[in-house]
Amino acid sequence: MAIVTYRDALNQALREEMHKDDRVFLMGEEVAVYNGAYKVSKGLLEEFGEMRVVDTPITELGFAGVGVGAAMVGLRPIIEFMTWNFALLAIDQIVNAAAKMLYMSGGQYNMPIVFRGPNGAALQLSAQHSQAWESWFAHIPGLKVVAPGTPYDAKGLLKSAIRDDNPVIFLEGEMLYNTKGEVPEEEYVVPIGKADLKREGGHCSIITSGKMVLTAMQAADLLAKEGIKVDVVDLRTIRPMDVEAITTSVKKTNRAVVLEEGWEICGIGAQVVDYIQRDCFDYLDAPVIRVHQADVPMPYAKALEKAAKPDVPKTIAAVKKVMYIEA
Amino acid sequence: MAAKKKPDVKSNAALNTELLHAMLLQRRFEEKVAEAYALGKIGGFCHLYIGQEAVGTGVMSMLRPDDYVVTTYRDHGQALARGMTPRSVMAELFGRADGCSGGKGGSMHLFDRNLNFLGGHGIVGGHVPLATGVGFAIKYRGGDQCIVCFMGEAAVNNGAFHESLNMAGLWKLPVIYVIENNKYGMGTAESRASSIQHMYKRGDTYSIANAEVDGQDVFAVRDALADAIERARTNYESTLLEIRTYRFMGHSMSDAVSGTYRTKAELEEYMKRDPITLLKNKMNAAGELNDARLADMEKEIAAVVQDAWDFADASPEPPPGALYEDVLVETTSDSPVRV
Numbered sequence A: 001m002a003i004v005t006y007r008d009a010l011n012q013a014l015r016e017e018m019h020k021d022d023r024v025f026l027m028g029e030e031v032a033v034y035n036g037a038y039k040v041s042k043g044l045l046e047e048f049g050e051m052r053v054v055d056t057p058i059t060e061l062g063f064a065g066v067g068v069g070a071a072m073v074g075l076r077p078i079i080e081f082m083t084w085n086f087a088l089l090a091i092d093q094i095v096n097a098a099a100k101m102l103y104m105s106g107g108q109y110n111m112p113i114v115f116r117g118p119n120g121a122a123l124q125l126s127a128q129h130s131q132a133w134e135s136w137f138a139h140i141p142g143l144k145v146v147a148p149g150t151p152y153d154a155k156g157l158l159k160s161a162i163r164d165d166n167p168v169i170f171l172e173g174e175m176l177y178n179t180k181g182e183v184p185e186e187e188y189v190v191p192i193g194k195a196d197l198k199r200e201g202g203h204c205s206i207i208t209s210g211k212m213v214l215t216a217m218q219a220a221d222l223l224a225k226e227g228i229k230v231d232v233v234d235l236r237t238i239r240p241m242d243v244e245a246i247t248t249s250v251k252k253t254n255r256a257v258v259l260e261e262g263w264e265i266c267g268i269g270a271q272v273v274d275y276i277q278r279d280c281f282d283y284l285d286a287p288v289i290r291v292h293q294a295d296v297p298m299p300y301a302k303a304l305e306k307a308a309k310p311d312v313p314k315t316i317a318a319v320k321k322v323m324y325i326e327a
Numbered sequence B: 001m002a003a004k005k006k007p008d009v010k011s012n013a014a015l016n017t018e019l020l021h022a023m024l025l026q027r028r029f030e031e032k033v034a035e036a037y038a039l040g041k042i043g044g045f046c047h048l049y050i051g052q053e054a055v056g057t058g059v060m061s062m063l064r065p066d067d068y069v070v071t072t073y074r075d076h077g078q079a080l081a082r083g084m085t086p087r088s089v090m091a092e093l094f095g096r097a098d099g100c101s102g103g104k105g106g107s108m109h110l111f112d113r114n115l116n117f118l119g120g121h122g123i124v125g126g127h128v129p130l131a132t133g134v135g136f137a138i139k140y141r142g143g144d145q146c147i148v149c150f151m152g153e154a155a156v157n158n159g160a161f162h163e164s165l166n167m168a169g170l171w172k173l174p175v176i177y178v179i180e181n182n183k184y185g186m187g188t189a190e191s192r193a194s195s196i197q198h199m200y201k202r203g204d205t206y207s208i209a210n211a212e213v214d215g216q217d218v219f220a221v222r223d224a225l226a227d228a229i230e231r232a233r234t235n236y237e238s239t240l241l242e243i244r245t246y247r248f249m250g251h252s253m254s255d256a257v258s259g260t261y262r263t264k265a266e267l268e269e270y271m272k273r274d275p276i277t278l279l280k281n282k283m284n285a286a287g288e289l290n291d292a293r294l295a296d297m298e299k300e301i302a303a304v305v306q307d308a309w310d311f312a313d314a315s316p317e318p319p320p321g322a323l324y325e326d327v328l329v330e331t332t333s334d335s336p337v338r339v
Helices: A006-020 A044-048 A060-072 A084-098 A134-138 A151-163 A212-225 A243-253 A268-283 A302-308 A312-322 B013-038 B053-060 B076-082 B086-093 B128-140 B153-157 B159-171 B199-205 B218-235 B264-271 B275-285 B291-314 B320-324
Strands: A002-005 A024-028 A053-055 A076-080 A114-119 A144-146 A168-173 A180-183 A196-199 A204-208 A230-234 A237-239 A256-263 A289-293 B068-071 B117-120 B147-152 B175-181 B209-214 B239-244
Touching (some): A002 A006, A002 A151, A006 A024, A006 A044, A006 A151, A006 A168, A006 A180, A060 A084, A060 B128, A134 A144, A134 A237, A134 A256, A144 A151, A151 A168, A196 A212, A196 A243, A204 A312, A212 A230, A212 A256, A212 A312, A230 A243, A243 A256, A243 A268, A256 A268, A289 A312, B013 B053, B013 B275, B013 B291, B053 B076, B053 B147, B053 B175, B053 B218, B053 B275, B068 B076, B076 B086, B086 B291, B128 B147, B128 B159, B128 B175, B147 B153, B153 B159, B153 B175, B153 B199, B159 B199, B175 B199, B175 B218, B199 B209, B199 B239, B218 B239
Parallel strands (some): A024 A076, A144 A168, A204 A230, B068 B117, B147 B175, B175 B239, B209 B239
Antiparallel strands (some): A002 A180, A196 A230
């Protein structure tokens, strides 16, 4: 298998699906002439022309709504946000229009649209550019929410998202674009709604998604050196969530750590813990522990930022805590 | 510049009768809606179109079936004018299974895919970008349709409006933005909300053709549409129309008709220019209408409206299973598609 960056894997998915279906177009800030702020759309303007790779003014609300309108009449838009932080300007279009159109029209207007872009914190971008939005969108019925953590999953899930007849929120990891991994030469898709057991071990389950998959895998490597073997359950899709994958793992290990990039209160981890307490109550040997961002806006200063973010040492500490191992 | 030949939209008896019928149907239908609301058969918010019928009627009378319409929560009259049946609209207002949106949308969310009626929408200005997107899709496919986007005058102060018009002007999209200026955004007069009183001029900011239109005169509305449609079909160009009208009722059924924000005297003054009366007078003067013919029309419409009520009242509630339906669809095909 070829070794491909997360960025190029996404690019391949866009290119393949645009070749496959003329209704698919990409719209957003800097996606065309500039080749994408993060170069995810590199070369697409040249290949598909300006009607299908469309630069927009800086007008998130407006072009998100353009996508919704185009989807209502049969096109399949991919709306790129330069970052999900900017998508808050468009949240009315995502929540009030895209997510509800099918329901409030009594099933007449489905919404084949993908909203995608980088999510979560990078490095020292401070408060307004360093936020993980999973829980915001996962709260909304009518949306699917996808957060791939590897190049393989990024490509396979983006292809599924573009083919999906529903609105899909596609959260890419800003810090993942340069990461590399195996991607098959041949056609494949990764189904939406299926988690992946990224690593197998009997002592504890780490349940995570998106960029935190990398953190969990690094923590697992270090824990293995101490003889602690963990399951890493990569949710891949946040909504609909693969509850069975979570509970199967926890019933085996009897201990769980839930690792997420965002804040604690009403976060994705809160939902995962609820599924665990409902289905695995009698299996648990310790309370579930959550690892997440500190409950503050992201600070700029390097040391403060590090302290605010979930990371490998915090994940290792949490695993040891649920295993009652003195640090 | 040479005078442009306008499409023939001159009045004639048959057409005028159709227009009058459409407007009277909307009026009598909504009077019945008010009655049903008072009886508790209709719930939630319910915004009536009474006084504004010439706008929706004039616009719809100029469109082709394959054109598109998207509108606000004040959508009953426009839905009827576009051709939705009184039965399906009334059943929706009653929250019943036979409603146009299966009872899940209600007054503010009337949809009909067969008529390209892309819904009533409840967030002021929020649907304006959707129209821009439909315009984009028409151009993407190389079609010659247009989309009409109705909005109230309060929407023009909203970012969604400006972002949409900028893109429509920049990209040249076949969108006709229709501001129905009924002078009040709920209870706030236009002069208290907008820095510019002639809001059609906002089109200039975005290189979009614009005009002010008398919205009580159905023929003036039709004339304005003819120009706008030609621009859309032939050059993919947008138009911004400010169609000045007046709502004879409160903002919604739960709001006072007059009071702190407008006087009864003002209301009475505007009601002298009832669009239906103006059309009737014109037809009477031309010998196209008399008392007996009007009485027949009223009688026929009363029966249609009563039938809509009876149908809605007899229509079942949506089944319990409908609660979880229409949240998502099954994705059915991943075969290649060429536009």
